[in-house]
Amino acid sequence: MNVIVEDLTKIFEFQKVVDSISFRAQKGEILGLLGPYGAGKSTTLRMLAGLLAPTQGTIRFDNYTYAKNSNKIKNLIGYLPEQTPLYDSMNVIDFLFFLARLHNIPRYKITSRVLDMISLCGLDHEKHKLIRELSKGHRQRLGIAQALIHDPEVLLLDEPTTGLDPNQSFGIREIIKTVGQDKTIVISSHILSEIENTCDRVMIISKGKIVANGTTAELRRDSSSGYSLRISIKGDDTPVIHEALCELPQVQDIQILHKQEFELRCAPESEIEKTIFELCKNNDWYITEMTPIQTRLEDVFRQVTQN
Helix, strand or coil, X not given: CCEEEEEEEEEECCEEEEEEEEEEECCCCEEEEECCCCCCHHHHHHXXXXXXXXXXXXXXXXXXXXXXXXXXXXXXXXXXXXXXXXCCCCEHHHHHHHHHHHCCCCHHHHHHHHHXXXXXXXXXXXXXXXXXXXXXXXXXXXXXXXXXXXXXXXEEEECCCCCCCHHHHHHHHHHXXXXXXXXXXXXXXXXXXXXHHHCCEEEEEECCEEEEEECHHHHHHHCCCCEEEEEEEECCCHHHHHHHHHCCCCEEEEEEEECCEEEEEECCCCCHHHHHHHHHHHHCCEEEEEEEECCCHHHHHHHHHCC
């Protein structure tokens, strides 16, 4: 199912929290909304989930809209808010049976569906525990199970790995990747590594606006911050080589990593490698290493959100 958002805006009193954003997510794609706190990510997800009415703009799920097909859409989506809504006094399996009945899943399908969710989300050893006895990681797993219990076509996850340790985060990411093969998934997070390791495409939001959109490779390639080279040059003293490299017009910044080893920050599309070869040839130096360093998503994020 395609999710199509056009000119989406949300204003609270005099503050424009989401500012005329447009994007599309499609079946089999995991789209990550990345941004700092207060960027408008959670507000966007709440509008997608039908919990907030937009001030302006449209949201479509294929040809369905909330204005005409509200009940239909709510059966097609699963939503996990940042604060997982769970009944602490219930045990895990009873909670999932309860939700299955709320979603009007046919009675003959309920047991198999609940057991499938327990298996998928790694809750086999926790299914008879009270929810209040669960760890943070298992609470998040249960939260994803409740969002998936009715087999929605679209899954909306708000900060699903916040507060989890690396092992717990890895487990949640694996669940998301598994179900993301045949669903449309939109995830919000302020954690760069989680978005980078989970999502097929990244949309960076800052102050309610989309400031970057693409795969992580595309964002790195299109970054105007240039790129980096790790280089080792032999044949002279480190200060002499350092001074010569600093004089190259394409070099924006240079760090000495070790004796005769440097990291250069270069202007984009500068083709500095040819210039460095010429420099070494003219000075009778030789290069023992020249390795491009991929632009980090963190660099792209800082560049587009600090304005």
